[in-house]
Amino acid sequence: MVKLFIGNLPREATEQEIRSLFEQYGKVLECDIIKNYGFVHIEDKTAAEDAIRNLHHHKLHGVCINVEASKNKSKASTKLHVGNISPACTNLELRAKFEEYGPVIECDIVKDYAFVHMERAEDAVEAIRGLDNTEFQGKRMRVQLSTSRLRTAPGMGDKSGCYRCGKEGHWSKECP
Template structure:
């Protein structure tokens, strides 16, 4: 586990690189201890709470390759949960409708609808389950 404070960065454009994110965050918050970049999100490790607060204040909503990134504290996933992805969801569908649909299969702890993708939306569910 890396030391420091971990931030979640969402809505990351696919053309963004770890080096680019490192430069962006270090320019605002000081040294970046590490970056884990996935396709459309990243985790950025900063030195302390003050650095994290500066990054959130100054970079949340920042335009990167034409997309507004989301910068917020990373929240650990609750125990006994799993996260799944559902794609190609109609733009007319609401998170409440999706929650109702999937609730029959287990408790939906979280349902995030991510907009801004061509022709579809992406939905991330956090399910609670028992072992």
């Protein structure tokens, strides 16, 4: 699996549109848009290289996007899902909170949840113990190991297991 960074995304870009764009080059395992940038997890190195070669400086809604291999996460990290984040919370504030438990490799806030990648698994476990169900910036955070899994494309399979909220019966784009 290779994680790609997509920069300079136009405001109109949708997760499904980005997924479709990258699926021309290989199997997309995960796709997240965070304001004007995003990340795509693509199945193998060859597909990632093809996507970079063909989509770097590609025009999307009249804007040239940047596509490159993501550089800021080591392979030996533990990914945490942090739910119920305050809308006022910044990446720096959340990162600082988790760094109380150990080195943070990456921190990405997506709406009211985030993914925090911690360098050591034992620090991640301590962060879960210390931060799960605690108040941070006026909201009670939910912290757990991320259970990223392969998801079917919209319209395929059943509608169980929204990956944004974890509840069954709807897709993430329909998440309340």
